[in-house]
Amino acid sequence: MSSTPLLKVDAIDASIGAINILHGVSLSVASGELVTVIGANGAGKTTLLRVISNVLKPRAGQVEFDGVSTTEVDAYRLARRGLIHVPQGRQIVPTLSVYDNLIIGAECSEIVNSDDFIESLEREYSRFPVLRERKDLAAGSLSGGEQQMLAVSRALMMRPKLLMLDEPSLGLAPQIVRIILNALRQLADEGIAVLLIEQVAMAALSVADNAHVLRNGKIALSGTASDLRRDQALIESYLG
Known part of the structure; x- marks a missing residue:
């Protein structure tokens, strides 16, 4: 620290x-x-x-x-x-897939289409394995807990x-x-x-x-x- x-x-x-x-x-x-x-x-x-x-x-x-x-x-x-803020209500994009929501985070940190993106994505899938299982599903179809995990992982994709x-x-x-x-x-x-x-x-x-x-x-x-x-x-x- x-x-x-x-x-x-x-x-x-x-x-x-x-x-x-x-x-x-x-x-x-x-x-x-x-x-x-x-x-x-x-x-x-x-x-x-x-x-x-x-x-x-x-x-x-x-x-x-x-x-x-x-x-x-x-x-x-x-x-x-x-400085990344995860607000109440999560504010994921419900009509986009889990994977596409994570891409939104990566675009903020400008790591899309780089090795860093793949490493970051794998890190989040390891942190919350359910996101890998649900990666092709619409984010709005996830449970509340899964949506919160997605909101945290999307924020972490922003570095x-x-x-x-x-x-x-x-x-x-x-x-x-x-x-x-x-x-x-x-x-x-x-x-x-x-x-x-x-x-x-x-x-x-x-x-x-x-x-x-x-x-x-x-x-x-x-x-x-x-x-x-x-x-x-x-x-x-x-x-x-």
Whole structure:
């Protein structure tokens, strides 16, 4: 794990319309680190990712990715620099095959028609073997868990330096959640920075290095994931 943060979020305030959502939020993520932000519905978790991705401009504060202010770089250019966001709802293309959805990711990183593409494709098929089995099927025909695996693999075909995920466990069976979270832990161990937004606190804390509890748009609690996991009553009190 690198000691130098790849992502630095410093005292971010953000609003949607006239409603103030985030209040002085600060955190960092280093390469090889898995950081989770947990919180209840309405805590501001999705808004935080939108600010980091420069989809939403903050009212105050600074976000820096790989040494560059994200407010100075268009969202699609940030993706090409390696800041990849897997949103809620997965946003796969349901009418395209699993294979074609993976090609979309590869086109972002410009590795299509190269040996790197074949290697990356095989890596994703090994990570989630069901994608190989379903590669010729329409993505919309997959189960919810399989679609989430596809969304993660498509994002990885983009060659992320930082992978951000917005509640990947939403609506999934516990055994599928475990497969996906274990894959995220492996990615961090391989050197990718991972920022995981979750409501399922204990599952997220079981794979994270560090954690923040977001409540009413503010960081209410921070620490190592192992320390926070040992005090489940405290976490539940913050999550309401």
